Amino acid sequence: MVNDTTRLLGLDGLVVEGVEVDADGVPVVDLSTGCEQARCCPGCGRRAAQIKQWATTRPRDLPVAGRTMRLRWRKRRWYCPTAACPRKSFTEQVAQVPARSRLTMRLRQAAGAAVADGGRTIVQSARDHGVSWPVVAQAFTAHASRVLPDEPEPVAVLGIDEVRRGEPHWAWDEKAGSWTKTADRWHVGFCDLSAGQGLLAQVEGRTTAAVTGWLAARSPAWREQITAVAIDMCTVFKAAIRQMLPHALLVVDHFHVVQLANRAVTEVRRRVTLTARGRRGRGSDPEWRMRNRLTRSATRMSGKHVDRLTDTLEALPTRIGAPILATWNAKEDLLDLLATARTQPDREHVHRLLRRFYTRCAATDLPELHRLATTIETWWPQISAFLATGITNAGSEGTNRVIKTVARDAYGFRNPENQRLRTRTATTRRHRGHLNPA
Ligand SMILES: [Zn+2]
Structure with a gap:
């Protein structure tokens, strides 16, 4: 049943029946279902025996050997054998091509990884993979939550620094008769200065509470192994560290x-x-x-x-x-x-x-x-x-440069949560092994 072309394509659960080249010179791959599980009802799990109808779907996939191809999957719609099952009928699906999906999972993942690990913008990845902006944005979020650790590894020297998120907004204050700042948006970043984990997290707002809040959410053991903290001359950070990490040496570079x-x-x-x-x-x-x-x-x-x-x-x-x-x-x-x-x-x-x-x-x-x-x-x-x-906050400053580059490439971010996620994937690329030549 498994032929060479099937192995070459490598879409689990799908069998290549033949490849022809259409009028535009694009290879068209005919697929059939080669997975027993696909015949089982997703509602009750029982194996179906009666075909309702045949259907053809054309999911889009990654190029093979640099060539774009078209997939044509002829699949069945089955009647569920269980009389009481609410599903009544169902179409076949495989892990790489879930029901109703018009893209293979690996195309989706590649589009997300290009942003998270490859340093592409969402727009560029969408162009490269021939998919839409929302698809890439969603794939990026899924990929990022998979590859970013929930909790930072131990850190001996912590760097704290602030970076402005976008321009401040000004408004005319009638009462005072002057311009006042209505929104001054800042992110505070926590950076690993000793073990190269890059940016550990960012929180919104330049307040003592923002800094203590993030530190309080870490485990006491994690806080305990921090020996030094590098900050700039900012009393807000100083107060936060005195409160949450009283044992740590405070350094201004x-x-x-x-x-x-x-x-x-x-x-x-x-x-x-x-x-x-x-x-x-x-x-x-x-x-x-x-x-x-x-x-x-x-x-x-x-x-x-x-x-x-x-x-x-x-x-x-x-x-x-x-x-x-x-x-x-x-x-x-x-x-x-x-x-x-x-x-x-x-x-x-x-x-x-x-x-x-x-x-x-x-x-x-x-x-x-x-x-x-x-x-x-x-x-x-x-x-x-x-x-x-000799401890310096240069690591944080370097991180800030990456943060600004990411923001500039994206022409700014409307959603601060997206921005923080993009920033974190960009600044942890080295630690996650994506910038190493080998
Ligand atoms: Zn069923």
Whole structure:
């Protein structure tokens, strides 16, 4: 009964009776039912004996050897032998082609896997497989729930980060007479920074409750084995971790500290240009031309360029050059301090560098620097933990890049649940073995 063509096609329960090529050059595969189970009533399970009628269905399938083909399955409709059975009659079905399905299961699965594991968009997978958008969306959800673990594996270092989901919405507030934000949509992501599981989950909203809620839903044993948590300087996350993971070491990595210091440099530059020149910066202002060099690390520039930068600032009128130079120096002090990470610095050395930074900030009357010093002071325990461990939230940041790419490719998501599922399948592809060359 089983012939070579049947084996080649590999649709369990269906037998190839013959293949002919139609006028368009497309192979047409004639199929018959080769499965005893198909003769049994799905209602009562009894084997039918009396045929009601014959029917032909044309389920669509994956290409064979790169060629699209047409399936033509001639099947029977049976009378149920049980008089009391509500089914009365039924058509034959096999696992790959359920009743009323116009697609084989494997075509459906391939369309879903192309999105979840292959990184395709729903639209592209629909085009590739010749099916509709809703079919792929549904197949994707089914595939994702099959391949994504319900519970994350143990994590030693957890990363928490926020990512904006779409643009904030603004509305005119009549009473206040100003524009207010009506929707500021954020997702908070939990990332495995130690074992490479990728994104573990995302929750909606940037609140302490959102973070504690997800952590509370994990088992105490899972929470217990977390030794460190990397966050950005966000009090909401800090409060949540203190509450749910009091044993874990809280770490703030250099990335956000550097960002903060650079922002202070830019703010001071803009402010002094505005007050001294009475306008915004432009190409004829030396401080505007060096705006990018000011936020680059001096250790990454040649000595000649650093000299030229300080010379230019000193040559500027004092009320422009001096504040910028002071802020730039404070920023460089902070970078020197952060550079001690992963070098096993001794406490004395670190404290000397920290004191130099604080002294520099205190010696000026620049509010931007005072604010920066206050922030560093507030977060010093966590920054110090970064210097000691070298743990960074770079894994979360990398994940955020993937999240944004997925959102951009999809032209945004209307349904946040879909977005979270798509994001999770995309960010766990490596861990699930889909990006490995072998
Ligand atoms: Zn029956």
